[in-house]
Amino acid sequence: MTLEVSHLVGGYSQIPVLKDISFDVKDGELVGLIGLNGAGKSTTINHIIGLLTPQKGTIKINGLTITEDNQEFKQQIAYIPEMPILYQELTLREHIELTIMAYGLDHEKAWKRATELLKIFRLENKLDWFPANFSKGMKQKVMIACAFVTEAPLMIIDEPFLGLDPLAVHDLLSLIEERKKAGASVLMSTHALDTAEKYCDRFVLLHDGQVKIEGSLAELRQALPGVGETLDDIYMSFTKADQR
Amino acid sequence: MSKLFRQRLTKHLSEMARYLRYVFNDHFVIALMFMVGGLGFGYSNGLKGLETGIWWAPYVVIFTLLLLLQLGRLATLMNDADVVFLLPRERSMHAYFINAKNYSEIMAMLIQIVGWFVLIPFIRVTDDVSWLFLFELLVTQLILKDAFLERELVLRYQYRIKIIQSSILFKWLLPVIVIGVSYLVNPVFGLVLAIILNIGIRYISFNRWQKVQIDWNKAIMMENNRMLGIYRFFNLFTNVPSITGSVKRRRYLDFIVNRIKPTRENTYLYLFSRSILRGTEFGSLYLRLTLLGMVLLVFIQQQWLIVVLTILFIYLIGFQLIPSYFHFDDIVFTHLYPINEKQKLDNFSRTTAIALSITAVLLAGTTLIAQQDWKTALISLVLEGIEILLLVKFYIPGRLLPNKSSN
Numbered sequence: 001m002t003l004e005v006s007h008l009v010g011g012y013s014q015i016p017v018l019k020d021i022s023f024d025v026k027d028g029e030l031v032g033l034i035g036l037n038g039a040g041k042s043t044t045i046n047h048i049i050g051l052l053t054p055q056k057g058t059i060k061i062n063g064l065t066i067t068e069d070n071q072e073f074k075q076q077i078a079y080i081p082e083m084p085i086l087y088q089e090l091t092l093r094e095h096i097e098l099t100i101m102a103y104g105l106d107h108e109k110a111w112k113r114a115t116e117l118l119k120i121f122r123l124e125n126k127l128d129w130f131p132a133n134f135s136k137g138m139k140q141k142v143m144i145a146c147a148f149v150t151e152a153p154l155m156i157i158d159e160p161f162l163g164l165d166p167l168a169v170h171d172l173l174s175l176i177e178e179r180k181k182a183g184a185s186v187l188m189s190t191h192a193l194d195t196a197e198k199y200c201d202r203f204v205l206l207h208d209g210q211v212k213i214e215g216s217l218a219e220l221r222q223a224l225p226g227v228g229e230t231l232d233d234i235y236m237s238f239t240k241a242d243q244r
Numbered sequence: 245m246s247k248l249f250r251q252r253l254t255k256h257l258s259e260m261a262r263y264l265r266y267v268f269n270d271h272f273v274i275a276l277m278f279m280v281g282g283l284g285f286g287y288s289n290g291l292k293g294l295e296t297g298i299w300w301a302p303y304v305v306i307f308t309l310l311l312l313l314q315l316g317r318l319a320t321l322m323n324d325a326d327v328v329f330l331l332p333r334e335r336s337m338h339a340y341f342i343n344a345k346n347y348s349e350i351m352a353m354l355i356q357i358v359g360w361f362v363l364i365p366f367i368r369v370t371d372d373v374s375w376l377f378l379f380e381l382l383v384t385q386l387i388l389k390d391a392f393l394e395r396e397l398v399l400r401y402q403y404r405i406k407i408i409q410s411s412i413l414f415k416w417l418l419p420v421i422v423i424g425v426s427y428l429v430n431p432v433f434g435l436v437l438a439i440i441l442n443i444g445i446r447y448i449s450f451n452r453w454q455k456v457q458i459d460w461n462k463a464i465m466m467e468n469n470r471m472l473g474i475y476r477f478f479n480l481f482t483n484v485p486s487i488t489g490s491v492k493r494r495r496y497l498d499f500i501v502n503r504i505k506p507t508r509e510n511t512y513l514y515l516f517s518r519s520i521l522r523g524t525e526f527g528s529l530y531l532r533l534t535l536l537g538m539v540l541l542v543f544i545q546q547q548w549l550i551v552v553l554t555i556l557f558i559y560l561i562g563f564q565l566i567p568s569y570f571h572f573d574d575i576v577f578t579h580l581y582p583i584n585e586k587q588k589l590d591n592f593s594r595t596t597a598i599a600l601s602i603t604a605v606l607l608a609g610t611t612l613i614a615q616q617d618w619k620t621a622l623i624s625l626v627l628e629g630i631e632i633l634l635l636v637k638f639y640i641p642g643r644l645l646p647n648k649s650s651n
Contacts, residue, residue, distance in 0.1 A: 077580060
């Protein structure tokens with residue numbers, strides 16, 4: 001599934017936060033969305049998942065925009081928010097069930113998958129609890145489980161590592177790997193640069209609402225010779241250059 | 245600290261005033277006048293049938309006074325952030341609490357006085373009492389209420405005193421003894437007991453707070469719950485941002501929600517039904533109004549009034565369930581689900597129709613049993629049915645769909 005963002009201008013008010021952003025995520029690719037706080041990462045994500053309407057530019061999933069077919073567009077997306085968002089009134093089991101209902105998934109198959117996921121995250125014995133009362137990390141695991149149950153071809157993941165224990169970070173990464181192999185596209189915003197460096201196929205560096213540079217680590221190194229080897233070095237050189 | 249409380253109070257009062265404008269703005273005032281008028285009418289009618297010396301009258305008075313005592317809580321106006329920002333000033337918080345109590349006292353006392361005032365005709369009709377007796381009754385009541393508020397202040401600290409912690413004991417058992425003695429034995433005795441209770445709780449509060457820590461989380465939670473109650477009330481008339489009700493599991497109601505087939509069309513039915521059954525926000529509201537309607541129907545005998553009242557209640561409940569349509573809007577996933585708005589509206593209408601039908605049957609059933617009048621029961625049931633149909637088919641979609649463009 002290909003995500004294509006082209007010449008996106010947008011934001012929450014008339015004053016655009018995003019100034020002409022273009023990038024894409026191809027089939028089976030994990031793209032890291034990198035940037036400082038306030039660079040426009042979450043705004044970009046909110047545009048992609050359809051919470052915000054672009055002022056200019058288009059967002060296409062396999063050539064389809066949200067205005068052409070809202071339901072079909074949304075069917076393609078699974079989203080893991082930065083802060084876990086849960087239904088107060090629903091148990092863990094019901095969160096999974098609701099996801100299955102909303103996406104119209106095959107009941108039996110989806111539950112089989114859900115059981116595996118819950119087992120990975122050690123939540124299988126908490127099915128009848130209200131996850132709204134869980135700790136941050138456990139809530140995040142619920143979000144991850146719900147998103148991966150959908151097996152949606154495009155995953156949008158917003159800063160997933162905060163609050164997760166190291167084991168869960170590892171499990172999440174291998175789940176992403178597994179989805180990639182199945183052909184899914186993944187866009188992930190994160191500040192965990194060393195993790196991103198290891199796992200992402202390409203990077204989009206956002207700064208001040210603009211794409212500063214885009215490409216694989218090798219491409220980034222090539223474009224910026226002499227600033228350093230790691231993603232961290234490259235990132236720092238950008239933000240510092242801007243401060244001067 | 246007193247200054248802090250005064251600042252917060254000013255802000256709080258202006259917020260309340262803003263919301264009250266919405267409350268007394270709607271056609272709701274008319275409904276309210278109807279209800280108050282109807283109740284007053286019923287009350288004065290009911291009094292005509294009573295005479296001095298009815299054996300159960302004193303118990304009704306005692307019970308009513310006891311219920312009355314429960315009204316009016318301690319308003320501390322604390323915020324979530326206080327546990328971080330005011331923690332270093334813990335010892336000066338007591339002055340803040342005293343201010344809070346003084347403020348809360350005004351409202352609480354007013355409620356007691358109004359309640360007492362309403363009760364006077366009943367007492368005078370059923371019992372031959374002097375004004376002095378009534379006055380002593382009121383003073384006892386006020387002293388008890390003050391003890392209640394002092395206890396609430398004490399509860400904000402980490403005391404571990406059983407007699408105070410237990411609300412059954414302190415809020416029901418002890419006061420019922422005091423009021424009972426007042427009313428049945430001698431009002432002066434009751435007054436003395438109330439004073440002893442009041443002094444007891446004040447003794448604990450005055451002497452020991454310096455040695456005990458504030459229970460910040462509990463204090464903040466209590467205040468949040470209190471504000472939630474207020475906001476929930478305002479939420480009936482306007483949208484209150486950040487209103488999040490508490491949730492109870494209520495496993496025994498699962499048999500209802502389990503009947504919903506897990507298909508995509510039913511996604512919102514799945515959600516709405518659970519929010520009504522488990523959330524206190526709309527569920528309790530629904531339950532309370534239904535019960536109130538049933539209680540009123542037990543006492544009202546005029547056929548036309550019964551019919552008007554049942555129609556009014558169905559409308560009120562339906563009207564107040566409408567905001568629950570937006571209950572899940574804060575949850576980003578509801579915007580991501582591949583489900584269109586029409587399905588959501590259909591599901592909402594179905595939920596509302598089911599809930600209101602249950603109320604309709606209960607109200608008509610009450611009329612049937614209490615008044616032994618199957619004709620009136622049938623008329624109200626039919627009218628309720630038509631009303632629900634109109635509400636669900638026309639009124640609710642009409643109110644909700646225009647909102648879509650503004651979202």
